Amino acid sequence: MAIINQATKELQVKIVYYGPALGGKTTNLVQVHDHVQTAQGNKGKLVSLATSSDRTLFFDFLPIEAMTIKGFKTKFQLYTVPGQVIYNTTRQLVLRGCDGIVFVADSQYEKMPENVESFQNMLDNLTALKLNLGEIPYVLQYNKRDLPNAAPVEYMEFLLNNREVQVPSFTATAHKCEGVFETLNMITRLLLHKFINQSQSHGAPQPA
Secondary structure: OOEEEOOOOEEEEEEEEEOOOOOOHHHHHHHHHHHOOEEEEEEOOOEEEEOOOOEEEEEEEEEOOOOEEOOEEEEEEEEEOOOOHHHHHHHHHHHOOOOEEEEEEEOEHHHHHHHHHHHHHHHHHHHHOOOOHHHOOEEEEEEOOOOOOEOOHHHHHHHHOOOOOOOOEEEOEHHHOEOHHHHHHHHHHHHHHHHHHHHHHHOOOOOO
16 A cells, blocks of 8 residues: 655555566566666665565665656555465565556466466455455566567467456566566556546545
């Protein structure tokens, strides 16, 4: 849920990167942290909460050209969920209060069942938190397109974007930083569009 900080005039927005284990969520966050343009002091450290064999990453940043809504600059908080099934409780904790989601799918043919399972797990966890994917802006990223066994994008669209309302999807090779910022730019645009509409109807930034 977006947090309004009256003291700093910031609207803090939480974006969660979700997807199967080793699909590229961590790589996305590392690339964004390494390359995002911010003024000095406007980017938090990349924090890793490690479990025995998986980890959750997060950091926040205020872009140089931060969008201002009713005088509030937008600060983004980026999180990853652990990919392994045994850490589902952690996934729910990370999802709590999220404003937008980037689902990072692994393009390798043999990973398709894991992609579908992870997407369903995301839906189940949102339901457990009394959240509805239909009300949360999200985008899809088809990562690892550089691998020889990558499935056709049309097939991945059929598996993951075959809902009543289709969402923006992007091809990516995250370790080369290809598609990383295109994905991030779209989810931030969707979120800002949502908050602008809310602020116009309420007269001020409102928590989501």
